[in-house]
Amino acid sequence: MEKLAEELQKIRRDLHQNYAELSTQEFRTCQRIQELLKNLKRTKVFPIGKTGVMAVFEGKEKGKTIMLRADTDALPIEETNDFAHRSIDPNVSHKCGHDGHTTIMIGVAEMLEKNPINKGKIILLWQPAEENGMGAKAVLEDPQFENLKPDMVFALHNLPGFPLHKILYKDGAFTANVKSLIFDFHGKTAHAAEPEHGFNPAFAMAEILEKSKNLTHNRPQDENFFLITPVYADLGTKDYGISAGKGSLHLTIRSWSPQLFDQLTNELIEFAAQISERNNLKLAISWTQEFLSNQNDKKAVEIIQKSAEELNLNHQKIKDPFKWGEDFGLFTQKIPGAMFGIGSGENCPALHNPDYDFPDEITLTASKMFYQILKNAI
Structure with missing residues (x-):
């Protein structure tokens, strides 16, 4: 796992530096994700929603169809950080952590390749255009999505202000x-x-x-x-x-x-x-x-809690939803599922701040969490 963590850190920093693209403009990011997945033999990879990517893993046994979603777009914010992987575009940068979310899902794909879950169908979605609320709609309206029919969907968001690796979840509304x-x-x-x-x-x-x-x-x-x-x-x-x-x-x-x-x-x-x-x-x-509210299904939340417990992660059922909007809400309005949070550090700059940077420490934790959710949901 240490080797995978190092590999994911390199991928995430490359995405941060070289692939910061605005909503609906993620053409290079879409191509890069497909390149990173090209050596996987157990999956079918294809573009979806114009600038998104989907990978489908088919199990040998019948079972549920479970979808995991990551987002890929960046923001029109000039970065004030001066580290080596600073965005090469002076006007666009990953200030919401979607470079990290993209990398987390690549980690899940690697885990499924090496340790397949041979039951049901697993869909990994790299969704474009989350920031302007157009990406989920584009995916749902893509003819390729029509026949997939997920039984359950899951997503996460990194959360500054909470301890690293901490998993946060709740029933009902998770975002506004x-x-x-x-x-x-x-x-x-x-x-x-x-x-x-x-x-x-x-x-x-x-x-x-x-x-x-x-x-x-x-x-x-x-x-x-x-x-x-x-x-x-x-x-x-x-x-x-x-x-x-x-x-x-x-x-x-x-x-x-x-x-x-x-x-x-x-x-x-x-x-x-x-x-x-x-x-x-x-x-x-x-x-x-x-942005429709993320309405977390009770059963999906139970799966999240169980997965966090099995991984011995610090976790908490929170009382109040988050005030920000999230495009994943369109999925949870149509398909049972849930969004959860993972702490990105109590001293991490806030989302959309010019000095924010996704913490590489939580990437592998989040990938493991998603993989565990799949084992419990399928």
Whole structure:
């Protein structure tokens, strides 16, 4: 196992340095994964979802079909680390650990090659475009996925702030429902000295932001957790003699409950429509980057707990879900399964921070965990 750990570290650092690609652009990463798997004799490897990769292991005996998923895309973040495997792209880097997740699944493939599970069918998925919520949909809509029909699906995410190797899991919601709402306002420009002759969206935008603040209940421990975060705003132009005639406001919204999400977002949209009409503004509404909540199946969680116990890993059933969105939620909405976490260090920089780097120490642990889950689930 020590040799495998060294091999996986080299792979992970190569991916970090040379294969940081944005969502839906993971063409080189897709090719590299297939190259790394080309010597495996017990599996069928093929691209899926345009820039994803899938490996299917067929057992000799009948059994369940179990899918494990990793993600592959990077983020538009300039890296501040100065280590040898720093990203060669100054504008893109692996700041969520997907280079590590990809490597973990390569480790699982190596384990299955050397010690096959000769029952059922095992699907390993390297999913693209997790960060923009488009990857799971692309895989599910690929005709090649149609006949696979997994009985159960599993995924993990590394978790800064928790001890290295610690396994975290829970029943029900593991991550939030997350969706981004865009308001585009079209009014009428006027002279800045005579704004009464135009229709400026500024004050309507201010009222909507205030409404968003009032609707927010940012207490993750409560069932009615609901959070609206302003992420982008644009108003007029930098012409100081012109009263703005157009504006745009982007909000990211998250909750545990899909029902509460719909209820409160509908309230906000209705409010925005009323305010816009009152201010003689045309309002266009659109949505982007939808992440459905990861709904962990109870039986799948039991398999995760059992696997952690059998590997003598530090593990914990947590109470509250995580506030971030995860594209794996689309799978768990359709197929029984679960996402779990693995600690990436109490002092590890947070996800999406420019100084974050996936800890190589946990790669082999995570690969072993996935392999054990397969043995218990199949």
